[in-house]
Amino acid sequence: MRILVIGDGKVGHTLVEHLAQEGHDVVIIDSNDEVLERTQDTLDVMCIRGNGANAQTLMDAGAKKADIIIAATASDETNMLCCLIGKRMGAKYSIARIRDPEYNESLSMLRHELDIDMAINPERATAVEIGHLLRFPFAANVESFARGRVEMVGFRAQEGDPFIGLPMKDISRELKGIPQVLYALVEREGQVMIPVGDFSIRPGDLVHVAGDSITITNYFRYLGKSSVKIKDVMLLGGGRISYYLARILVPTGTRVSMIEIDQKKAEQLSEALPEVNVIYGDGTDQELLEQEGLRQMDAFVTLSNRDEENLMTGLFAVKQGVPKVIVKNNRVAYADLIGSLGLDSVVSPRSVTCANILRYVRARANSGEGTMVEKLHRLVGGKAEALEFTAKAGDPYIGIPLKDLNRRKNTLVAVIVRQRQVIVPFGGDHIEAGDTVIIISCESGISDLNEVIRK
Amino acid sequence: MNKRLVIKVLGVLMLIEALAMLPSLGIGLIHKDPRDAKAMLYSMLPLIAAGLPMWLLAKPSENNMRAKEGFVIVALAWLQLSLFGALPFVFSGMIPNYIDALFEAVSGFTTTGATVVTDFVNRPHGVMFWRAFTHWIGGMGVLVLTLALLPQMTGRTSHLVRAESPGPSMSKIVPKMGDSAKILYLIYAVLTVIEFIALIIAGMSVYDAAIHALSTAGTGGFSTYGASIGAFNSLAIEIIITVFMVLYGVNFALYYHALIGDWKAITKSEELRWYLGIYLFSVVFITIFISPMYGSVAKGLRYSTFEVASLVSTTGFGLVDFNTWPQAAKALVLILMFLGSCAGSTAGGMKTIRVALLCKIGVREVRRTFQPRKVQVIRFEGKGVEEAQLSQIAVFFFVYLALILLGMLLISLENRFDMQANFSAALTCVSNVGPGFGAIASDFAGYGSFAKIVLSLLMLAGRLEMFPILVLFHPAIWRKG
Numbered sequence: 001m002r003i004l005v006i007g008d009g010k011v012g013h014t015l016v017e018h019l020a021q022e023g024h025d026v027v028i029i030d031s032n033d034e035v036l037e038r039t040q041d042t043l044d045v046m047c048i049r050g051n052g053a054n055a056q057t058l059m060d061a062g063a064k065k066a067d068i069i070i071a072a073t074a075s076d077e078t079n080m081l082c083c084l085i086g087k088r089m090g091a092k093y094s095i096a097r098i099r100d101p102e103y104n105e106s107l108s109m110l111r112h113e114l115d116i117d118m119a120i121n122p123e124r125a126t127a128v129e130i131g132h133l134l135r136f137p138f139a140a141n142v143e144s145f146a147r148g149r150v151e152m153v154g155f156r157a158q159e160g161d162p163f164i165g166l167p168m169k170d171i172s173r174e175l176k177g178i179p180q181v182l183y184a185l186v187e188r189e190g191q192v193m194i195p196v197g198d199f200s201i202r203p204g205d206l207v208h209v210a211g212d213s214i215t216i217t218n219y220f221r222y223l224g225k226s227s228v229k230i231k232d233v234m235l236l237g238g239g240r241i242s243y244y245l246a247r248i249l250v251p252t253g254t255r256v257s258m259i260e261i262d263q264k265k266a267e268q269l270s271e272a273l274p275e276v277n278v279i280y281g282d283g284t285d286q287e288l289l290e291q292e293g294l295r296q297m298d299a300f301v302t303l304s305n306r307d308e309e310n311l312m313t314g315l316f317a318v319k320q321g322v323p324k325v326i327v328k329n330n331r332v333a334y335a336d337l338i339g340s341l342g343l344d345s346v347v348s349p350r351s352v353t354c355a356n357i358l359r360y361v362r363a364r365a366n367s368g369e370g371t372m373v374e375k376l377h378r379l380v381g382g383k384a385e386a387l388e389f390t391a392k393a394g395d396p397y398i399g400i401p402l403k404d405l406n407r408r409k410n411t412l413v414a415v416i417v418r419q420r421q422v423i424v425p426f427g428g429d430h431i432e433a434g435d436t437v438i439i440i441s442c443e444s445g446i447s448d449l450n451e452v453i454r455k
Numbered sequence: 456m457n458k459r460l461v462i463k464v465l466g467v468l469m470l471i472e473a474l475a476m477l478p479s480l481g482i483g484l485i486h487k488d489p490r491d492a493k494a495m496l497y498s499m500l501p502l503i504a505a506g507l508p509m510w511l512l513a514k515p516s517e518n519n520m521r522a523k524e525g526f527v528i529v530a531l532a533w534l535q536l537s538l539f540g541a542l543p544f545v546f547s548g549m550i551p552n553y554i555d556a557l558f559e560a561v562s563g564f565t566t567t568g569a570t571v572v573t574d575f576v577n578r579p580h581g582v583m584f585w586r587a588f589t590h591w592i593g594g595m596g597v598l599v600l601t602l603a604l605l606p607q608m609t610g611r612t613s614h615l616v617r618a619e620s621p622g623p624s625m626s627k628i629v630p631k632m633g634d635s636a637k638i639l640y641l642i643y644a645v646l647t648v649i650e651f652i653a654l655i656i657a658g659m660s661v662y663d664a665a666i667h668a669l670s671t672a673g674t675g676g677f678s679t680y681g682a683s684i685g686a687f688n689s690l691a692i693e694i695i696i697t698v699f700m701v702l703y704g705v706n707f708a709l710y711y712h713a714l715i716g717d718w719k720a721i722t723k724s725e726e727l728r729w730y731l732g733i734y735l736f737s738v739v740f741i742t743i744f745i746s747p748m749y750g751s752v753a754k755g756l757r758y759s760t761f762e763v764a765s766l767v768s769t770t771g772f773g774l775v776d777f778n779t780w781p782q783a784a785k786a787l788v789l790i791l792m793f794l795g796s797c798a799g800s801t802a803g804g805m806k807t808i809r810v811a812l813l814c815k816i817g818v819r820e821v822r823r824t825f826q827p828r829k830v831q832v833i834r835f836e837g838k839g840v841e842e843a844q845l846s847q848i849a850v851f852f853f854v855y856l857a858l859i860l861l862g863m864l865l866i867s868l869e870n871r872f873d874m875q876a877n878f879s880a881a882l883t884c885v886s887n888v889g890p891g892f893g894a895i896a897s898d899f900a901g902y903g904s905f906a907k908i909v910l911s912l913l914m915l916a917g918r919l920e921m922f923p924i925l926v927l928f929h930p931a932i933w934r935k936g
Contacts, residue, residue, distance in 0.1 A: 002630075025630040033841055041522070041613055046630040049838075 001025070001365050004066040004091065006052030006082045007073035008035045010330060010350045011097065011122070011357075015070065018358055020045050022445045024365070027061045053081040058089060066091040068361060072353075076100050083116050093117045093364055095357055101240060118360050122353040127244035129352050130326055133345050134233065134249070134299055137324040138225040140206060140344035143377045144213075145388050146417040146436045152184060152210040152386060153220070154379070156344060159203045161223060167198045179218040181211040182424045184414050184440045185384055192383040192442050194412045206344070206380065210414050210438070212422035230254060230298040230324065236283040236313055237304035238262075238269045241328065241349070245301070250275045257292060259283040284313055290320075299324035307331055314343050351378060362447050384442050386414070389449045393433035397453045403427030405453040410442040413453065456932070457524050459515040461531065464601075466509025468532050471601055472539055473502040475592055476585065479543070482662075483581025491581030494547035502539055523932060525614025529598060530923045533915055536597055537561040540589055547582045554904040561911040563589030564597075565918035566803060568676025568771040568889030569910070571900045575681050580662065586677050587666040593918065594673025594703075594801035595643050596620060603636035618923040622798020622806050628711045642710045643801070647672040650699045657691040671699045674802040676771030676889040681897065683773035684761070693757065693774060697764045704730065704768035704796030725836045726797050730767075730807045733794060737763045737787055744784040766791040769803040771889025778896045785892070789879065792888050803887025803917055805855060809848050811835065816845055854921045859885050862913045866906040884910045885917040 001024050005012050008030035016039065019026045026045040029052045030036050036047040050057035052073060063069060069086035071079035076098045083094035095118040103110060104121055111119050132142045140154040157164060166174050168183065185208040186195045193199070201207055209219065233249060235242045238260030246256050250273070257277040260266040266280040281288045283304060294300065300317040302310035307329050314327040326345040329338060338346050359376040375388040391398065397405055402413060402425055416423040417436040423429060431437055431453075439452050446452060476499050483491020520528075537560045544556035555571045562569045563586055572578075592600065596619040616632060627635045647668050654664035663679055670677050680686035684696060705727060712720035721727065738759050746755030761774045766788060777788050795804015812835060819831045832839045862881035867874070872894040879891035880899070894901055899910070916924040926932055 025634075027630050044613070044630075044632045046627045 001067040001361075002027070002062065002065055003361065004029070004058075004061055004063055004069045004086065006030075006069070006071045006079070008032070008039055008047075009072060009074065011353050012070075012072045013039060014350055014354045015072065015357055016045055017043060018354065018444065019361065022362075022365075022447070024361075027066075029057060029061055051078075053078050053085065055085055055089075058082070058085055063089040063091050068093045068095065068364060070095045070357060070361075072097045076103055080110070080114050080116065084114050087115050095120065095360060097122065097353065099123055099240065101243065118357070120353055120356050122349040123240035124244045125352045125356055126241050126328070126347055126349040127248055129347050130241070130245055130301060131248040133326055133347070134230050134254075134324070136220070137230050137299060138220065141379070143379070143386060145375065145377075145386070145415070145438050146422075149212055149417055149420070150210060150415050150422055150438060151213045151216045152208055152377075152379075152414075153216060154185075154206055154208040155225070157201050157203055157205045157207050161201075161203075163201055163207075164203060165200050167200050168195045169197055178222050179211075179215045180424065181209040181215060181219050182414055184208045184210045184386075184412060185379060185442075187380045187383070192380050194410060194440065194442060208379065208440075210440075211424060215422075232293075232297045233257070233299045233301065234289075234292070234294060234297045235259070236300070236302040236310070238265055238278070239303055239305065241303045242301075243269065243273070245303075246273050246276050257297075259288070259292070284309055286316060289313075289316070294322060295320050297322050299326065301326045301328075303328050311338065311341075311343070315341060318342055351382065354378075365447055379440075382444075384440065385444050385446070387439045387441070387446060389437045389439065391431050391433055391435045391437055391449060395433075395450060396455045397431055397449070398433055399430055400455065401428050401430050402453070405455060408441070408443075408446075408452045411446070411452050412440045414438045414440045456527065457515055457517065457520070459513045460517075460520065461524055461528050462509050463513040463515055464528050465531060465535060466506045466511075466513065467605065468535065468597060468601060469502045469506025469539070470510060471597065471604070472536055473499045473506065475588065476502075476543070479581045479585035479588060481581075482584040483579065486580040488579050488581060490547045490549075490579040494543040494549075494579065494582050495585070497546045498539065498542035501542070520614060522614050526618050526923045526926045527932065529615055529618035529919060530915075530927045532598060533564065533919060533924075536564055536593075537911070537915070540564060540585075543582045543585050547579045549578060549582050552904075554907050555900075558899065558907040558911050559586065560589060561914050562889075563587075563675065563677065564593035565887050565914040566590050566593050566673040566675040566769070566801065567884060567887040567914045567917075568670070569884060569891075569895075569899050569914075570677065570889075571898060571907075573681070573898050573900050575679060578679075583679060584662075584666060587669040587675070590673030590675030590677060591647065591669040592673075594675065595640060599636045599639060602633050603640045618919060620799065621802070621920060622706075622808060628708045638711055639707050642707055642714075643672060646699070646702065646710075650695065653695045654692060657695055658689060659687070659692060667696065671696055671770060671772075672703060672801065674700065674703050674768045674770045674796075674800070674887075676765070678772065685774050690757065693761050696772060697761050700764040700768040700770050700772070701734065703770075704764075704800050704802045706797040706799035707801075708799050723837065726808045726811065729811045730797050733791075733807065733810075734763060734767055737767065737791060740787055741780075741784045744781045748779075748781065762788075763791065766888060767794060767802075768796050768800075769886055769888045771883075773890055773897070776896055777890075778892055789882070789892070792879070792882050792886050795886060805852070805886070808835070809851060812840065812845060812848050813852055816849065851921065854925070855885065858913060858916055858921065862909055865909045866902065869903045869906050871901060871903065871906075880906075880910060881913060884913040887914060887917050 003019055003024050003026050005016050005028045008028050016026050016028050020043050028045055029048045029050055031051055033049055036049055040047045048061050063086045069083060069091040071082035073079055079096040083096045087094050094116050096116045098119045099121050107119055136142045136153055138155055143152045162175055163171060172180060183195050186193055187206040232255045235258045238258050242258055249256050259279045259281055260269060261282050263280050266278050270278040279292055300322045302314045304310055310327050314325050317325045327343050329346050330348050330350050355378045362376055377386040379386055413425055415438040416425050416431060476495050480495040483495060541556035541560035544550040544559055545553055550556040550559055559571055598615045598619045628638060629635050650671060651664050651668035654667055655661060666679050709721050709724060741759040742755045746752045749755050758775050762777055765772045793805055794810055795806050796802035798806045798808045815833045859881045863877045867877050876893035876895050880895050883889060883891040890896060
């Protein structure tokens with residue numbers, strides 16, 4: 001597909017990197033020569049210098065023939081304008097990043113009037129993601145599939161967990177008494193693998209298990225991990241993510257404290273969120289944190305604008321014994337480092353935004369041919385992906401037991417959802433038309449179920 | 456440095472060179488010349504013997520090509536191409552001395568067209584075809600060819616193409632590098648075939664037409680005759696070759712725009728205007744000065760249109776000997792040897808865009824002396840040019856001159872020819888033109904081995920636009936890490 005990306009910033013660059021890797025013809029527009037040069041050096045895409053909202057620039061970049069136009073500049077207005085002009089020129093779909101909460105209120109109207117096919121608000125999307133994490137506090141990340149029927153939870157294996165040391169091929173026999181889940185992915189020392197055969201889990205591994213939501217809940221209850229319920233949350237920084245997150249948490253009965261360094265902003269937040277305990281002060285001040293009861297908190301989320309500040313304060317909170325610490329970090333390169341420091345839950349607005357957009361692009365890329373990617377989740381810092389497909393009638397793999405099909409390497413058919421039933425498949429199971437199939441893969445770029453299983 | 460990756464890519468390039476020798480082998484077989492079959496087969500063997508294991512056995516730990524690897528690959532690739540490309544000349548007995556053969560091969564791949572061959576009678580057809588074919592491969596670039604054939608070979612390829620493609624900034628014509636390379640080679644091949652057919656219609660033999668079509672395409676200048684195009688004495692052939700020489704000097708991206716119907720890009724191209732402007736001015740200027748010598752304006756125009764096209768496109772075909780021209784015309788010939796054609800063409804020289812920008816920088820500096828606070832942004836093709844790029848171009852100009860002067864100094868050590876010959880030899884090699892003044896008006900056979908090696912390096916430096924070759928001489932590139 002021809003994809004036009006406007007804005008070579010954090011999100012734009014990451015997006016382009018993945019899109020180019022997946023073989024799309026990508027053109028990127030930015031007004032800054034320096035960033036374009038870096039992109040030109042590292043990626044096989046076409047770079048055009050100019051203003052994306054300028055009709056001539058869009059024309060030069062081939063907006064007329066573009067399949068998707070993605071506007072991810074720093075300005076909401078520019079993004080909307082880019083999409084509007086691009087669409088008028090002939091682009092088939094448009095995606096705009098719109099982050100101002102004020103536009104967010106009237107988003108559906110705006111989207112309709114400007115003919116934007118997808119509007120993404122990175123801060124809101126990140127807040128939703130953090131909300132998920134707080135529901136399973138012991139988890140490093142939580143993904144849900146098939147409209148919430150299937151859940152996949154990543155957590156650190158600890159000494160004493162019943163599955164430690166058991167080879168994968170014997171695990172269902174050995175652990176008969178425990179609710180049966182699928183061990184989908186294991187990350188060890190930065191390496192991601194799909195556990196099969198003689199592989200066994202060691203303490204310290206980041207394990208991802210998948211299954212239907214009830215089984216997953218029972219499983220963790222059995223492991224003794226889900227006894228903690230988050231009641232008190234402290235947020236560092238009163239930015240947009242904090243605002244959205246507070247709006248998600250307050251209705252669930254969670255008590256939220258928020259520390260904001262700017263007095264005016266703190267006052268505004270207090271006015272907008274009367275149920276939230278807004279504190280005016282420097283969130284990196286340890287005395288202030290202790291004074292405001294950091295130690296009594298069930299969770300601490302660092303959402304300031306500086307990655308380093310988030311990290312350091314997050315580490316401090318871990319040291320103080322806060323059971324759940326979530327850190328916002330925008331630099332993907334740090335992800336491995338952070339994991340080794342004992343901070344498991346890292347969210348990055350950039351990754352969240354990219355995942356959302358990629359999900360949409362892949363769905364478009366596949367519409368009409370093969371099966372449709374309904375959803376795409378990036379796991380463990382982008383090293384693995386979980387994809388949700390709907391099996392189409394007439395595909396060659398339909399009705400054939402999985403053990404008789406050629407399966408792609410480093411890829412796992414994790415879960416099949418048939419009507420309301422969730423199946424963790426074994427060799428004898430097969431796929432029927434209309435099933436929702438969840439694939440887990442250590443490779444990226446899969447866009448069709450036929451690439452994974454063949455006759 | 457990622458040495459394994461470098462080795463792997465070089466291995467692939469060896470196999471591609473072996474593949475490129477097949478047409479010459481075929482021509483040899485058609486002409487039933489045992490010298491050709493032997494020469495081409497013997498030359499292919501070491502390429503395959505070395506290339507295959509390098510390609511198959513080198514396992515790069517990562518596919519990451521940084522600027523360093525990119526430049527080293529390009530420089531070594533061209534050295535290797537020339538070292539092996541010289542073998543057919545030696546094995547066929549056409550140029551028995553290896554250093555001479557190497558000079559001929561470098562001259563071929565860099566599309567210079569300077570030759571050591573003085574006698575063109577009874578030469579092996581296949582090897583002569585190989586000699587012209589090196590122009591064709593070198594013109595568009597062997598790494599671009601590799602990308603067109605194997606787009607997935609390496610991860611990051613922009614450094615490779617940037618180092619190999621002529622001009623200060625690389626502009627892709629479509630988003631994917633592999634696709635761009637394919638389109639470029641397709642345009643190149645189609646133009647070559649059209650010229651080939653036109654030359655046959657104009658009365659050349661099929662063999663001569665093929666050689667001259669390949670030679671023009673790469674803007675090289677190797678011919679099958681000592682008198683070059685003058686040997687045909689045909690106005691039709693001269694016109695066809697003139698037109699194509701000018702065409703190959705144009706940025707190939709413009710042809711792509713023409714193909715997709717985007718004529719605005721062509722009418723708006725400032726570089727094209729400069730290029731054609733320089734061409735027309737030089738034709739008029741030289742016609743004025745040489746017409747009295749040939750007795751008629753028609754003849755003067757005939758020779759000047761051809762010779763100027765040959766110089767501006769850095770092809771170097773000869774029709775008449777410009778050494779006999781009046782001094783004013785000769786002076787302009789020398790200047791034209793510097794200039795070259797558009798970026799993104801197959802020609803050598805400094806490139807029109809750099810010349811144009813240097814002129815603009817010069818004018819700006821003059822104005823700045825008396826109006827220092829005036830903000831002056833230099834514009835080209837309707838857009839402001841970044842200061843960083845301008846200073847790069849100024850540095851390029853310095854290095855270009857410095858190399859010519861250094862080259863002149865080095866080849867003068869042999870103490871064989873006068874300064875005019877030595878200077879023009881260094882200039883014509885760096886600019887990839889071919890012919891020079893005085894003793895080297897038709898061939899370079901008179902120089903010794905040392906001078907030939909120096910000139911070969913100058914030709915490579917000129918073809919790769921200085922820096923990839925100079926990089927090899929910088930100690931930091933070979934240090935660990």
